Amino acid sequence: MNRAKTRVTVAGVILTVLLFIAALITIVPFIWMLLSSFAPNSEIVKVTGGLFPAPTTVDNYVAIQERFDFLRLFGNSLFIAIVKTVIIIYTSAVLGFVFAKMRFRGRNLLFGLVMSTMMVPWAVTIIPQYEMMTRFGWLDSYASLIVPGMLSAFGVFLFRQSITGIPDELIEAAKLDGASDFRIFHRIILPMSRNTIAALAIFTFLWNWEDYLWPFLMISDEKKQLLAVGLKQFNGQYGTDYGGLFAATSLAIVPVIIIYVIFQKQFIAGIASGSGK
Amino acid sequence: MSNATMSAQWEAAPEPEAIAESEHPKGRKPRRRNRGYAEVGARIFSFRNIAVVLLVAYFAVFLAYPIIKAFAGSLHDWNPLVGTYEWVGFDNFRQILTDRLFWDSMWHTAVFCTVATVFRVVLGLGFALLLSSRLVRFKDTLRGLFYMPTITPLVAVSFVWMWMFDPQFGMIDRVTGLDINWLHDPKWALPAIILMTIWKDFGYATVLYLAGIMNLPSDVYEAAAIDGANGVQTFFHITVPLLKSTTLFIVITSLISYLQAYVQMLVMTDGGPGTSTYTISYLIFDQAFQKYNFGVASAMSVVLFLFTGVLTIIMFKVSGDTEGLS
Numbered sequence: 001m002n003r004a005k006t007r008v009t010v011a012g013v014i015l016t017v018l019l020f021i022a023a024l025i026t027i028v029p030f031i032w033m034l035l036s037s038f039a040p041n042s043e044i045v046k047v048t049g050g051l052f053p054a055p056t057t058v059d060n061y062v063a064i065q066e067r068f069d070f071l072r073l074f075g076n077s078l079f080i081a082i083v084k085t086v087i088i089i090y091t092s093a094v095l096g097f098v099f100a101k102m103r104f105r106g107r108n109l110l111f112g113l114v115m116s117t118m119m120v121p122w123a124v125t126i127i128p129q130y131e132m133m134t135r136f137g138w139l140d141s142y143a144s145l146i147v148p149g150m151l152s153a154f155g156v157f158l159f160r161q162s163i164t165g166i167p168d169e170l171i172e173a174a175k176l177d178g179a180s181d182f183r184i185f186h187r188i189i190l191p192m193s194r195n196t197i198a199a200l201a202i203f204t205f206l207w208n209w210e211d212y213l214w215p216f217l218m219i220s221d222e223k224k225q226l227l228a229v230g231l232k233q234f235n236g237q238y239g240t241d242y243g244g245l246f247a248a249t250s251l252a253i254v255p256v257i258i259i260y261v262i263f264q265k266q267f268i269a270g271i272a273s274g275s276g277k
Numbered sequence: 278m279s280n281a282t283m284s285a286q287w288e289a290a291p292e293p294e295a296i297a298e299s300e301h302p303k304g305r306k307p308r309r310r311n312r313g314y315a316e317v318g319a320r321i322f323s324f325r326n327i328a329v330v331l332l333v334a335y336f337a338v339f340l341a342y343p344i345i346k347a348f349a350g351s352l353h354d355w356n357p358l359v360g361t362y363e364w365v366g367f368d369n370f371r372q373i374l375t376d377r378l379f380w381d382s383m384w385h386t387a388v389f390c391t392v393a394t395v396f397r398v399v400l401g402l403g404f405a406l407l408l409s410s411r412l413v414r415f416k417d418t419l420r421g422l423f424y425m426p427t428i429t430p431l432v433a434v435s436f437v438w439m440w441m442f443d444p445q446f447g448m449i450d451r452v453t454g455l456d457i458n459w460l461h462d463p464k465w466a467l468p469a470i471i472l473m474t475i476w477k478d479f480g481y482a483t484v485l486y487l488a489g490i491m492n493l494p495s496d497v498y499e500a501a502a503i504d505g506a507n508g509v510q511t512f513f514h515i516t517v518p519l520l521k522s523t524t525l526f527i528v529i530t531s532l533i534s535y536l537q538a539y540v541q542m543l544v545m546t547d548g549g550p551g552t553s554t555y556t557i558s559y560l561i562f563d564q565a566f567q568k569y570n571f572g573v574a575s576a577m578s579v580v581l582f583l584f585t586g587v588l589t590i591i592m593f594k595v596s597g598d599t600e601g602l603s
Contacts, residue, residue, distance in 0.1 A: 012412030019407060020415075023422035026476070030425070032448055033437045045446045094328050102325045110329070117340055119585055121537045123561040123578035127350065127571050128343035131357070148339050151332070181324035202428060210430030212540055217566065228432040232544065235436065242446075245436065252433035260428045264421050268484055 030253070037061070037246035044242045060247035068234055070227075070248060077227040078255075080145055080215075081208040088152045088204045089197055095151075096159020096196075097189050101171060102181075111160070118153045122213070130217055144218040145226075149208070155200050158270070162196040163189060198263045199270025206256055227252050351579045355572035369576035379577070382555040389471055389556055390535040396475040397531055398524060401482020406516075408483070409490045420487065424480040431477070435544035438473040442545075460546050463553040470541045470554055482527050489523035490516075525596050529589060536585055557581055 031052070036044050038055030046053070064070045099111050129148055138144035166189065174184045190197075215226040225233075234248055260267065351370070354363045373379045404423060408416055426434065441448050442459035450456060459469040493516070501511050517524075539558040542548055548555040548563065555563075557577065565574035 008412065012414065015407065015410060015412055016414050016419075019404075019413060019419050022404070023419050026480075027422055027425055028448070029434075029437050029441055029476075030429075032441070036440075047446065051448060051451060095332060098325055098328045104325060104329065110332070113336070114332075117336070119533055119589055120340070120344065121558070121578060121581050121585060123537065123558055123565075123574070124347045124582050125340065125343040127565055127575055127578070128346035129339065131346075132343070134357075151335055151339075185324065206428055206430060210432055210540075212432050212543070213562065213566075228430065231432060231436065242440065246440075249433045249436050253429050253437075256429055257425065260425070261421070265417075268420065268424070271484055271488070 030257075033246055033253070034250055037243065037250040039243060039246075041241065041243045044246070060243035061251075063241075064234070064244045064248050064251075067238070067244075068230065068248075070230070070234075070251060072223065073225055073227045073230040074251060076224060077209055080142060080226060081205050084146055084149055084208045085201055085204045087146070087150050088155055089200055091151050092155025092159050092200060093163075093190060093193060093197070094185065095156045096161075096163050096193075097185055099156065099160045100163040101166075101168070111156075114153050114156055118157075126213070126217075133218060138218070140219055140221050140224060142224070145215060149214075152200075152204065155204065158196050158200055159193060162193055162270075166192055195266045195270035197270075198266035199268075202260060202263055202267050205259065209252075209256060347575045347578055347582075350572055350575035352576075353572050355575065356569050357571060358569045365572070369572050370580075373573060373577055373580070378552055378555060378560065379557075381552060382557050382560040385467060385554065386536060386556040386558075388467065389474075389538065390532055392471050393474045393478070393535055394528060394531040397478050397482045398527055400475070400479040401527065402486050402520070402524075404479070404483045405486030405490055406512075408487060420484065423483050426477045427480040427484075429477075431540045432544055434477055435473070435541050438469075438476075439545045441473075442469050461550055463550050466546050466550060466554045470545060473545075474535075474538070474541060478531070482531075485523055485527055486520065489520045493519050521596065525592065529592050532588060532592070533585060536581065536588075 035052045035055050037060055038057060039053035040057055040059065043053040043056070095114070099107065099114075133139060133144045133148070136144075138147075170188060171184055174188055179187070210228055211226075212228045212232070216229045216232075219225050219229070231248055231252055235245060238244055352364065352366060354361055354365045354368070407413065408420060408423075413419070439460065440446070442450075444450055444456070444458040444461075447459075449459065457465055459465045497515055497519070498511065501515055506514070537558045538556060539562050542554045542556060542559040543562065546554045548559050558581070561574050561577045561581070564570045564577065
């Protein structure tokens, strides 16, 4: 009896250790990047010595700020990503509510149409949208980044899935109390969708934070440029300043990881509840 | 959805108000007392109607119109720099279908999609099974670590891997002892990009499979154990079939997103060396925004669009599960 128990425990410990090794291998690129961002160039390109350069200096961060005003790019990206995330969460929740709990002619057809847009490649719409923005005179303005991206079919899908699970009785009761749909949405539906909001928030923030092509096409003013595009430009101009590149890349990655670590629990619950089930 | 919700949505029926009144005798006034224009207005400008109308209008402007315009543009000689927009019929399609680079790109795309999707599914399922074992501890931490690459920005991660693959100071060669100039060798550039993509994306499949495994009915497993099924039999005859809808979801979303992948190539190789990492979406980017052949690029995007649509339909048909996504 005791022996069997010990064997199970040992197996568990071994399995856990193996999985931790795999997990460590998974995040090694991040560790390497972060350590390198605090190392001088000579240390990074050194062929001999350990795998990881020793972190000794913050010069790389100071340098990229002086040469490229990275904080400004960072701020611009933060602004755009937050604004779009808030808008998309709101529109997705409203439409998720409409598709989950309201009845109207053509509802399923419309929902199917919204879902099928997930299949439309960016390559199809980007040229006409580019032309449209040019004609609107929105080049170099943030309207061109925000307005065409205010809806997310993926978001509507996630919210419809989770709102369907909210009992009708709850909504009925609120109605009998004289609550309008507007009020029901804000007082009942939104507060009950916390996991979905967290999941969609992280994804939408990430997608806008990493979006390259659209800001690259829309924005040419350096002062308005976003981080992803700036990163590529920095690489083009200072391709051998590895320390600076590592620092710039760390600045682009670390904030997203911090947000993820904070919301991890709700986030994964939200993803799991919304997909494939 | 209950019938009560539907009717309450459709007609501002008098019954709910009457109930509301009787249930609140303490003088709390029911909302709508005066029937008439206000009422009609409230019904027309209801929450639902406003949302649906805005949705349709938005889709018409930012989606339907661009799609139609892309189809129209594919039939024109269209170059915004020179200002041309002239009808050429199917010339653009004829041109790309006889273009060697187009077929090379299609081939690279097929390899990229297949390998990346297969590894994503296999690694995702494998790690999910291990993580769902009762013996493993610190599950939340492990799951969080595996998921980390998935939530990091692709442009930045592509840079990190560009340096990982560096033959001079990159980690890959130093750890493995290999001497391969990954991204500058036509043989190795595409595999290197695929490797990076697998690393970035397997966590997504792991999390979805974990959710799927948690929802598996335990009585089926008990029955199998009673019947004397071993672990391998249980896995292939029970676990895999029961996870079919999760697998279908992962495969379809992966194929759709990998058909559209271009960032890795743009950052790490610019399609090179030569044209060895041109994929269909990178080719479209190249035609549209480096050569400004909008007509040709539109024709390619139409081909990609039809391809994606057909592939999705086939996936649903093959699996015989039309409800996989809903």
